[in-house]
Amino acid sequence: MDDAPEATAPHRPESALVEALRAGDDDAYVQLVRQYGGPMLAVARRLLRNEADAQDALQDAFLSAFKSIRGFQGQSQLSTWLHRIAVNAALMKQRARTRRPEQPIEELLPAFDGSGHRRNSGASWPEDPTRTAEAGELKKLVADSIDRLPETYRTVLLLRDVEGLDGAEAAASLGVNENTVKIRLHRARQALRELLDPHMQGTRACSSPAKS
Amino acid sequence: MFITCEELIDFLADYRSGALAAAQRVRFEEHLAVCPGCVDYLDSYEMTLRLGREAVRPSAEPAEVPPELVRAILAAWRGAAPPL
Numbered sequence: 184m185d186d187a188p189e190a191t192a193p194h195r196p197e198s199a200l201v202e203a204l205r206a207g208d209d210d211a212y213v214q215l216v217r218q219y220g221g222p223m224l225a226v227a228r229r230l231l232r233n234e235a236d237a238q239d240a241l242q243d244a245f246l247s248a249f250k251s252i253r254g255f256q257g258q259s260q261l262s263t264w265l266h267r268i269a270v271n272a273a274l275m276k277q278r279a280r281t282r283r284p285e286q287p288i289e290e291l292l293p294a295f296d297g298s299g300h301r302r303n304s305g306a307s308w309p310e311d312p313t314r315t316a317e318a319g320e321l322k323k324l325v326a327d328s329i330d331r332l333p334e335t336y337r338t339v340l341l342l343r344d345v346e347g348l349d350g351a352e353a354a355a356s357l358g359v360n361e362n363t364v365k366i367r368l369h370r371a372r373q374a375l376r377e378l379l380d381p382h383m384q385g386t387r388a389c390s391s392p393a394k395s
Numbered sequence: 396m397f398i399t400c401e402e403l404i405d406f407l408a409d410y411r412s413g414a415l416a417a418a419q420r421v422r423f424e425e426h427l428a429v430c431p432g433c434v435d436y437l438d439s440y441e442m443t444l445r446l447g448r449e450a451v452r453p454s455a456e457p458a459e460v461p462p463e464l465v466r467a468i469l470a471a472w473r474g475a476a477p478p479l
């Protein structure tokens with residue numbers, strides 16, 4: 184460690200911070216929350232969509248981080264370690280709150296006829312919808328559509344496609360097996376695709392001529 | 396042996412992630428070669444992923460923890476902290 188010459192700037196303050204936390208230095212706790220709390224709060228907001236719950240989850244996350252800082256090995260970056268803790272605190276909060284009944288995902292999946300052909304297979308999407316639709320509107324449409332997914336599926340989509348957890352990590356955080364994560368993720372993406380489909384076909388007219 | 400559109404779409408995630416066995420992959424590609432509907436589906440599935448990431452991606456300006464929340468967290472910790 185000592186003779187590693189590369190000047191990896193973030194490492195030094197990070198390891199010093201971890202040392203100070205382990206030593207119980209009060210300022211270090213403040214620094215940790217100020218420096219790393221923002222992105223963690225953002226994760227909790229994405230998963231919980233409720234400010235009070237997100238703030239509670241952040242508090243839970245930091246209490247659990249402070250308790251286990253001795254166990255932080257420095258193999259992962261502090262920010263990665265804290266991100267994972269924030270995800271888990273938010274999921275815990277999500278499980279604890281009252282569940283609203285979810286729309287069955289089947290209603291949002293593509294339908295097939297008896298010979299396995301897709302029903303209502305409409306026109307193709309424009310090659311780059313971000314070029315034909317107003318960027319802000321498109322972003323809002325997609326975000327709103329993600330919010331329409333049943334929570335179980337929305338959560339998996341966020342963990343895998345947005346928060347960047349791999350299948351095993353998402354499975355561990357959710358307390359389900361990896362195959363369940365895989366199936367839910369595929370369904371979530373399919374459902375999101377169905378929700379976007381009518382809007383995407385509408386943008387076709389102003390895109391480049393259809394390839395034939 | 397042909398696979399149907401439904402079978403293809405069921406295994407799309409595996410196809411994308413390279414998890415299909417070679418023989419299955421060949422059947423997939425044979426189907427895609429003759430089925431524009433499934434090609435469209437695959438393209439729109441990819442696009443869905445991309446749009447989803449971009450729509451929810453953490454914004455450029457980093458979120459800040461409200462000062463009262465920083466204080467609340469530290470107060471909770473001091474209240475709960477075991478003596479060192």
Ligand SMILES: [Zn+2]
Binds near residue numbers: 400432
């Ligand atoms: Zn097909």
